Amino acid sequence: MNRNRNALKNGIRDGFPIALGYFAVAFSLGIVARKAGLNPFQGFISSILNHASAGEYAEFTVIMANAPYLEMAFVIFVTNIRYLLMSCALSQKFSSDTSLFHRLFVGFGITDEIFGISIARVGILNPFYNYGAMAIALPAWAAGTAIGIIAGNVLPTSAVSALSVALYGMFLAVITPAARTDKIVGGVVITSFLVSFIVSKIPHLAALSDSLKISLLTIVISGIAAFLFPVKEDSEDTTPSEISSEVTEHDA
Amino acid sequence: MTHNIYIYILTAAAVSFLIRVLPLTLIRGKIKNQFIRSFLYYVPYVTLAVMTFPAILTAPQIPLAGILAFITGIAAAWRGMNMVGIATLCCAVVFICEMISGYIL
Numbered sequence: 001m002n003r004n005r006n007a008l009k010n011g012i013r014d015g016f017p018i019a020l021g022y023f024a025v026a027f028s029l030g031i032v033a034r035k036a037g038l039n040p041f042q043g044f045i046s047s048i049l050n051h052a053s054a055g056e057y058a059e060f061t062v063i064m065a066n067a068p069y070l071e072m073a074f075v076i077f078v079t080n081i082r083y084l085l086m087s088c089a090l091s092q093k094f095s096s097d098t099s100l101f102h103r104l105f106v107g108f109g110i111t112d113e114i115f116g117i118s119i120a121r122v123g124i125l126n127p128f129y130n131y132g133a134m135a136i137a138l139p140a141w142a143a144g145t146a147i148g149i150i151a152g153n154v155l156p157t158s159a160v161s162a163l164s165v166a167l168y169g170m171f172l173a174v175i176t177p178a179a180r181t182d183k184i185v186g187g188v189v190i191t192s193f194l195v196s197f198i199v200s201k202i203p204h205l206a207a208l209s210d211s212l213k214i215s216l217l218t219i220v221i222s223g224i225a226a227f228l229f230p231v232k233e234d235s236e237d238t239t240p241s242e243i244s245s246e247v248t249e250h251d252a
Numbered sequence: 253m254t255h256n257i258y259i260y261i262l263t264a265a266a267v268s269f270l271i272r273v274l275p276l277t278l279i280r281g282k283i284k285n286q287f288i289r290s291f292l293y294y295v296p297y298v299t300l301a302v303m304t305f306p307a308i309l310t311a312p313q314i315p316l317a318g319i320l321a322f323i324t325g326i327a328a329a330w331r332g333m334n335m336v337g338i339a340t341l342c343c344a345v346v347f348i349c350e351m352i353s354g355y356i357l
Contacts, residue, residue, distance in 0.1 A: 171300040
């Protein structure tokens with residue numbers, strides 16, 4: 001029980017900067033939602049259920065276009081397909097006896113950032129860590145959207161601009177230490193930066209949606225890396241012990 | 253015909269939910285296949301890397317601020333700074349950088 005409480009606390013702590021970043025990003029998303037004709041309540045509902053920046057942006061453009069419902073389903077599927085990969089990766093962080101309830105709720109709470117911090121945990125993932133992060137980050141996301149719809153452009157541009165890199169700073173905090181300790185991960189990360197940059201400069205590829213690009217690049221680069229550098233069976237990341245996860249919940 | 257906004261929102265929510273939840277509920281236990289295990293081991297790092305770069309360059313108003321935030325973030329993470337500190341540092345770099353450029357330009 002105590003371990004769950006610690007995990008929850010750690011989740012809230014790590015979720016706090018995410019919540020701040022979310023609030024700012026969702027605020028600007030609210031401006032788009034307003035254009036699509038959503039009222040603050042609808043914006044809040046949309047964000048608490050979907051909580052996906054690219055996905056919701058796409059959602060609002062579909063609403064704006066008054067397109068068929070089927071198109072909405074397709075657009076959301078494509079823009080959010082990376083969550084499918086993240087969900088696969090997270091399934092390997094769970095202990096195999098994790099209940100359906102925990103699987104459903106942790107899955108529901110997957111976002112780029114929550115995935116980023118939970119995959120960085122050492123050992124088996126305690127669902128309560130995710131609940132802690134979700135409890136603070138998702139309401140901030142939804143509130144940001146609603147307030148963005150109400151208030152429009154209140155934050156000065158310089159503040160929005162500065163806050164816009166907070167999320168990337170968090171991503172770097174996850175990948176850099178891993179790239180430092182594992183040379184192959186380091187090479188894979190640098191390759192990812194380069195390929196992603198090159199793709200953004202190639203006209204036809206750059207026209208693809210961000211989410212689709214991210215998904216395609218992830219599949220291709222990870223696939224090649226897995227083929228060239230298979231991870232050994234005894235890697236600590238893939239066979240974590242109960243003990244190590246207990247330690248992290250206490251000393252973090 | 254006009255569509256109902258709530259049905260739009262619920263359609264989007266349902267699809268998002270299924271995408272997020274299906275692998276977690278269907279994949280129980282450890283995957284034995286070495287290729288898939290290796291693939292999933294690399295996925296988080298590749299995803300986060302391609303989401304960060306070059307998007308971090310276009311997020312601020314001037315790309316130079318993004319480059320500096322990118323370098324600062326990596327350097328700070330390399331030296332073991334925590335996540336909150338790195339995020340704050342990146343924001344500060346962009347803020348200061350844009351303030352200075354405002355005076356120069």
